[in-house]
Amino acid sequence: MxxxxxxxxxxxxxxxxxxxxxxxxxxxxxxxxxxxxxxxxxxxxxxxxxxxxxxxxxxxRSGAALKAIPPMTFQLTIKGGTAMQYRIEDKQAFSIVGIKKRITLLFEGENSQVTSLGQSVTQKDIAELKALSNIEPQGMLSVSANFAERVAEGSELDQYLGVATTQQPDARWEVLPVAASTWAVFTTVGPFPKTVQDTWAQIYAEWLPGSGYELTGGPEMLWNESPDTSNPQYKSEIWIPVAKRK
Structure with missing residues (x-):
């Protein structure tokens, strides 16, 4: 590499x-x-x-000259955690309700734009949004949608901080409709955000090519267990909409 x-x-x-x-x-x-x-x-x-x-x-065309990047071999050492785990879930249509900001994609380290988005929400706002949360994943979510280019660092996307719900929200909130879909859900345990970012690398480099699934282009959700990310065994869930590869 x-x-x-x-x-x-x-x-x-x-x-x-x-x-x-x-x-x-x-x-x-x-x-x-x-x-x-x-x-x-x-x-x-x-x-x-x-x-x-x-x-x-x-x-x-026959004889077209193409470039190639050889596959990377990953050697994964897990300390104090468990192997990468995922499950497949089917969900009916719902909405993401919360606040939205157009940001740029960052693969490694803390994204200050996401941090700023979180700091703009008051405790009263969080309580109101959590009252709307009535489906899994429960609680506050970080949701990425409408990517300009999903695998190009620095490209733009819409970042939401909100909840998954089937309820009707007040007009002051941004609403992102989410179609009925199959979801691949990956559980991560470890230092945040590195463990989540490392899992994303595995999803793209290893899981997607051999899983029989492909991305649908829908929104991607991140659930975190608490606002305090200092726990070295911090738990998160990555939710991505997928479809069986034809």
Missing amino acids: SGYSLGEYIRLRRLTLAGLELSDSSIKIIDAAVKYGYDSADSFARAFQAFHGLTPSEAR
Whole structure:
């Protein structure tokens, strides 16, 4: 991985796999875009051409020259915790209700924009929002949605701080409708935010390619056990909407 940050490696590795699949199958370009973490065919095409030097359509031609980033071998040592755990859940439609801010994506370390968003909410606001929370995951959530490019560090997204609910909120709150979906839920235990960020790297580099599931492009939710993140055995849950790969 010499010369690349972890986030950049993941992005380029997925573009490598996209190139292989486009050159060797009849997958639609929009389907490849979603499968490899992009919200539109245009953003996928731009990233693909920047890496490979040709468009996704040109990659289908016989003899097209594609670039490749070799797979990374992970050696995971877990201290004081448990192995990466996940479960699959089906949920009916609901809404995320809370506050929203447009921020930039950061793969490592604390994101000051997310911290600032949390500091803008009063205890009265939190109590009001928690009263609306009536489905899992219960309580306050950090929700990421509407990514410009999901695997490009520094790209923009909508960040929500709120709750999952089927109740009707007051007009002062932002509302993000969430369609009925299948969710992959990953439990993390360890120092925050590093353990969560390391789990995200595993999800993209290891779990998604071999799981039989793909991202749907829907919002991603993070549940944390408490506002105090100093516990070295801090527990979180990552919720991502997925669909069976066709």
